[in-house]
Amino acid sequence: MKYRRLGKTNLRVSVIGMGTWQFGGEWGKSFTQAEVDQMFDAAREHGINLIDTAECYGPHSSEAFIGNAIARDREKWIVCTKFGHVYHGHLDRTDERSPQDAIKQLEESLKALKTDYVDLLQYHSLADHEFDNPELQQTLIHLKEQGKIRHIGNSVRGNADAHQTLQSEKAQVEVLQVIYNRLDRRPEQRDFPYAIEHDLGVLARVPLASGFLSGKYKPGAQFKQGDVRAGQKREELDRKLREVEKIAREEVPPGVPMAQWALAWCLQHPAVSAVIPGCKDVQQVISNADAAGLQIVRDDHPQAWK
Numbered sequence: 001m002k003y004r005r006l007g008k009t010n011l012r013v014s015v016i017g018m019g020t021w022q023f024g025g026e027w028g029k030s031f032t033q034a035e036v037d038q039m040f041d042a043a044r045e046h047g048i049n050l051i052d053t054a055e056c057y058g059p060h061s062s063e064a065f066i067g068n069a070i071a072r073d074r075e076k077w078i079v080c081t082k083f084g085h086v087y088h089g090h091l092d093r094t095d096e097r098s099p100q101d102a103i104k105q106l107e108e109s110l111k112a113l114k115t116d117y118v119d120l121l122q123y124h125s126l127a128d129h130e131f132d133n134p135e136l137q138q139t140l141i142h143l144k145e146q147g148k149i150r151h152i153g154n155s156v157r158g159n160a161d162a163h164q165t166l167q168s169e170k171a172q173v174e175v176l177q178v179i180y181n182r183l184d185r186r187p188e189q190r191d192f193p194y195a196i197e198h199d200l201g202v203l204a205r206v207p208l209a210s211g212f213l214s215g216k217y218k219p220g221a222q223f224k225q226g227d228v229r230a231g232q233k234r235e236e237l238d239r240k241l242r243e244v245e246k247i248a249r250e251e252v253p254p255g256v257p258m259a260q261w262a263l264a265w266c267l268q269h270p271a272v273s274a275v276i277p278g279c280k281d282v283q284q285v286i287s288n289a290d291a292a293g294l295q296i297v298r299d300d301h302p303q304a305w306k
Contacts, residue, residue, distance in 0.1 A: 001047025002292045006078075006273045007201030009151045009174050011119060013078050015267050016292050017050030017276040018043055018285070019205065023065045024058030026090060028224070029280055033068055040069040042282045046289035050078045052177070052203065052276040053113075054124060054155075055105045056085035056093050060112040067114035074115055080175075080203070081109050082124035082155055097130045099139035106148060120175055121149040123164075125157035131164050137171045144172070153177060155205070162190045168200060180204040180272065182213060182247060182265050183240060192271035204266045207275040208259055212240050215248060215258030256294065263291035268298045 003012045018039075023031050051070075053062045063081060070077050083105040085093040096105070110116060121140065123131055130136070131154070143149050153175035156164055165176060176195055178187045181204070195202050208214050219241040252261045259277075266275045279285045 001289060003047075003049075004273045005201075007174055007195070008199045009120070009201055011078055011151070011201075013050040013201075013274050014048045014292070015274050016048055016263065016288050017052055017203070017274050018048055019276040019278040020051060020053040020062045020066060021057045022278045022280055023053075023062035024056075024087070025061070026057075027278070027280065031065065033065060035281075036065040037069050038282050039279060039285050040066075042285040043289070044073075044076075046286060047292075048285070048289055049076060050080070050274055050276070052080045052205070054082040054085075055109055056082075056087040056124070059087045060108050063109050063112035067112055071114050078119045079113060079115065080120035080122060080153065081113070081118050082122040083109070084124035084126055084130075095130075097126055097133075097136065099133075099136050102136060102139050103143070106143060110148065117148055117150060119150045120153045121151075122153035122155040122175070122177060123173075124155050126154075126164075127157070128163045131171070132167065141172055151175060153201075153203075155203075156191070162194070165191045165194050168194070169198060173200070175201040175203060175273075177203040177205055177276075179206045180266055180269075181207050181209045182251075182262055183209040183243065187271075188269065192269065195271050201273040202271050204272050204275045207263050207266045207277050209240070209244075209262075212244050213247075213258060213262035215244075215252075217241055217244070219245070253296070256296075257287065260287060260291040260294050261296060263288060264294040264296050265298065267292075268296060 002015045004015055006013045053066055083102045084097050086096050087093055140152050151174045152172050154173045155177035176191055178191050180187045219238045248258055252258050263275050266272055277288050
């Protein structure tokens with residue numbers, strides 16, 4: 001495993017983290033605590049120390065799995081969670097973003113995680129006018145002063161514009177989480193220059209482009225109802241899958257698993273601190289971790305971080 005400094009937080013994080021949306025049951029699989037424990041054992045063995053979760057991955061259920069799995073060595077993990085939604089059912093949430101909501105959701109997260117602090121609390125896909133609320137920003141700053149959160153982050157909604165990124169200093173945001181992968185490079189122009197200039201850590205989410213960059217799917221692939229990809233138009237699905245075929249043919253070295261290549265590709269940009277792929281089993285945890293040692297060359301960043 002390799003480690004990088006998470007911007008001005010000075011936290012040393014594994015370049016491969018664990019995304020944990022799947023533990024909430026919305027990836028078409030239910031988990032037991034024993035399965036989650038085995039996955040975290042594999043993460044420990046391979047040097048992963050970064051966990052990204054959220055209040056609405058289930059009704060704090062992902063956090064509860066994590067809390068049990070890391071209770072014996074909590075201090076060794078960098079735990080990042082979020083606030084802003086309340087889970088009601090499969091892909092059914094309401095937005096609750098008031099200062100009081102933030103306090104309540106954090107208290108519930110701390111209880112589920114079995115800890116008295118989180119390393120990073122992130123705004124979770126807030127609209128610009130919600131993020132700009134000075135009372136909400138001061139609430140998070142106060143929670144940091146109380147020691148309940150060590151650092152403030154922003155998991156930016158979609159890849160629309162740079163407004164929230166450009167307001168990071170005002171809100172004392174130290175870490176940005178953005179969608180970044182070989183199929184969606186908009187943060188390179190929208191967020192990364194600011195992050196580098198202001199020493200913000202960057203977590204790249206959806207690094208496998210919702211599985212498209214796993215190499216498992218071909219044009220014409222069908223996705224079951226309830227799968228987050230099933231709602232996309234057929235033309236858009238096939239366009240992405242044709243692009244993936246071209247990438248596999250022209251950019252992925254022979255013998256290198258495409259999923260590992262896709263993670264390593266993200267890490268070659270000097271703004272990116274870590275990637276946070278999801279994982280369904282122990283083997284995927286190990287495969288993700290192995291991407292940390294993969295050396296690839298990107299023509300746009302030949303002098304990327306090592």
